[in-house]
Amino acid sequence: MSTEAMTATVDAAEAFGAMQFIWREAEILDRLDYKAWLPLWSQDGLYIIPTEFGVKDHADALNVAYDDAEMREARVKRLRSGFSMSASPPARTVRTISRFVFERDGDVLVVRSAMQIAEYKFERLRTIAADVEHHLEAAEDGQWRIGRKVVTLVNADDYLHGIGYLF
Numbered sequence: 001m002s003t004e005a006m007t008a009t010v011d012a013a014e015a016f017g018a019m020q021f022i023w024r025e026a027e028i029l030d031r032l033d034y035k036a037w038l039p040l041w042s043q044d045g046l047y048i049i050p051t052e053f054g055v056k057d058h059a060d061a062l063n064v065a066y067d068d069a070e071m072r073e074a075r076v077k078r079l080r081s082g083f084s085m086s087a088s089p090p091a092r093t094v095r096t097i098s099r100f101v102f103e104r105d106g107d108v109l110v111v112r113s114a115m116q117i118a119e120y121k122f123e124r125l126r127t128i129a130a131d132v133e134h135h136l137e138a139a140e141d142g143q144w145r146i147g148r149k150v151v152t153l154v155n156a157d158d159y160l161h162g163i164g165y166l167f
Contacts, residue, residue, distance in 0.1 A: 010102040010109065018111050018136055019100055021144045026095040026115075029166050034076040037166065042137050042145040043069055049151045049167065058150070064160065079164065091121035091165055097132070108147060109136040115151070115167070129154040130167060 010018075021040075028036045041047075049064035058066060067075060079090075099114040110133065117128045135148035151167040153160070 010104055014109065015100070015102050018102065018109055018134075018144065019097075021136065022097055022100075022111060022113065022134060025146075026097055030093050030095055032079075032090055032165070034079055034166065038072060038076060040144075040146055041069065041072065042139070042147045045069065045072075045146050046148050047072055047146075047151075047166075048149065049153065049156075051156055053152065053156060064156075064163075075166070079166070089121070091119045093120075093165060094118045105135075107137065109138075109144075110134070111136060117167070119165075126161075128163075132167070 025037065025040055028040075045068075046058075047065055047067040048058045050058055051062050051064055055061045065071075065075070094117070096116045096118075097113050099112075101112045103110045103112075112131065112133050115130045115132050117130075119126050119128060131152045131154075133148070133150040133152075134146060136144045137147040139145045153167075
């Protein structure tokens with residue numbers, strides 16, 4: 001997607017609504033309410049966590065996650081089952097989302113932001129940072145749906161310690 005293709009402006013009310021949606025998603029994930037997370041997605045949405053920086057075609061690259069609806073549901077089922085080694089016991093997390101940048105790509109609102117996660121597990125506190133890109137689509141019910149979410153971890157090209165939650 002070229003910068004020239006994303007030229008339409010985003011008004012303040014739409015930007016604030018998108019920020020509220022993204023903050024609500026973060027709160028849902030911090031509560032480990034993965035069942036409530038699934039309906040936030042469009043049916044053909046993609047959840048992507050790349051292992052490289054600057055990749056344009058994630059389908060043709062190595063990723064930590066490249067999940068369509070079926071894979072998102074399978075991932076949630078594993079996380080909720082208690083049988084996933086990396087998710088048992090679940091980490092306690094607090095997400096902070098900031099540095100919102102809004103662009104329009106046709107009917108899709110592209111929101112780029114910075115995310116920091118404070119994770120506590122096994123008496124250890126660690127911080128994870130990422131650049132996040134949400135492609136938000138307006139649904140028939142007037143709510144946003146995630147058409148694509150790309151979470152590029154700051155250390156994406158390094159060894160990733162066991163992560164047992166969604167970003």
